[in-house]
Amino acid sequence: MDMTKRFLAEFVGTFWLVFGGCGSAVLAASFPDVGIGLLGVALAFGLTVLTMAYALGHVSGGHFNPAVTIGLSVGGRFPSKDIPGYVAAQVLGAIIAAGLLYLIASGQSEYSLATNGMAANGYGSASPGGYNLMSGLLIEVVLTAGFLLVILGATDARAPTGFGPLAIGLALTLIHLISIPVTNTSVNPARSTGPALIVGGIALQQLWLFWLAPIVGAAIAGLAYRFIAGDMGKAN
Template identity: 45%
Template structure:
C-alpha cells in the first residue's frame, strides 16, 4: 500500500504542476492556442503518468476516479481512502512547487479554478457532466472486458484533453477535486470560497458515471 500511496501522490503532483503550470505560463485561457496548450498539458500529464505509475496503483490521480472505481466494486473502501489522501497531498505539493517557481520568476497565479458568481448553476452542471464523461471513459477503458487495455492511458488522456477544450472557458476545468484543492490553497479567499463546487460537482459526476457504467456493463 505504501508504494500505491507514493505513486498516487507523485502522479497527482505531476498532473497539477504541469497542467496548472501551463495555465499560469499562458496567462489564463484567453485564446484558442492557450486553451489547446493547457488542455494538452493536462491530458499528456495523465498519459505520461498512466504508463509510469499505472502498473503500481492504476494511476487514478483523481478522487472522482477513485470514487467511481470503488462504487464499481473494484477496490475496498479502505484502499480508496488511502488513494484520495495521497491525491490531495500530491495536489498540494504540486501547487507548492508551482507557487515557488512562479514567485521566483515574477509570475502570478496557481491555475486555480473559478467562475462568475452569477454562473454558479452553470459551473456546477458543467463540472458534474464533464466529470461523468471522463470517469465513464476511465471505467470503460480499464474494464476487465476491454479487449485493448494497453490503450487505456491514451484514451483517458485524450478524453481529458477533450473535456478541457470545452470546459476551460466555463470553469477552468477541474473534474478532479485534488487538482482544485492545491491551487485554491495558494490562490486566496476567492478561490477558496468557490472550492466546494469543484469538490462536490466532480464527486456527483463520478457517482452517476459508476451507476451508468454498472448498468451498461450488466
C-alpha cells in the same frame, strides 16, 4: 502491491498532473509571442494523465483524482476501505505541486499571484468566461461522469489492452477544451485544492463546488457503467 507504494504512486501521479497541467497555464499559456493558449493547456493536462498512467498505473491503478477513486469504488472496481489513503495521497501531491509551482512562478519579476493566479477553479467572477454557479455545477458533473465512463470502459477486461491510458488522456484533453472557459476545468478535487490553498480568497470559498460536483458525476458514472456494461469485477 504494497499499500505504501500505491499511495506513493498516487502522490507522484497527482503531483505530476497539477504541476504539468496548472504549470502550463501559469508559466506557458500567455508567454509573449509563443504562448500555448487554451489548446496547449488542454493538451498538457491530457499528457500528464497519459504519461503517468503508463508510468505508474500498474502500481496503483493510476487514479490521480479523488473523484476517480470514488467513482471506481461505486462502480465495483476499487475497495472502499482504501479510499481515504488514496485521497490523502492525491491531495498532498496536489498541494506540494501547487506550492512548488508558485515558488517557480514568483521568480519572474512581473508575476503577480493576484493578477496571474494559479489556474484555480471558479464560477461567477472567478470563472474565465463569467459563467454562473449553475453552469459550473452542471458542466463539472457532466464532464466528470463522462471522464469516468471512459476510464471504466477503457480499463474493462473486455476492452483492447494497452490503450487505456491513451483514451483517458485524450478524454481529459477534450474535457479541458470544453470547460476551461466555464470553470478553468476541475473534474478533480485534488487539482482544485492545491491552487485554491495558494490563491486563497474566492478560490478557497468556491472550492466546495469542485469537490461536490466531480464526486457526484463520478458516482453517477460508476452506477451507470455498472448497469450498461454488466460485470464490473474485472479490469485489464
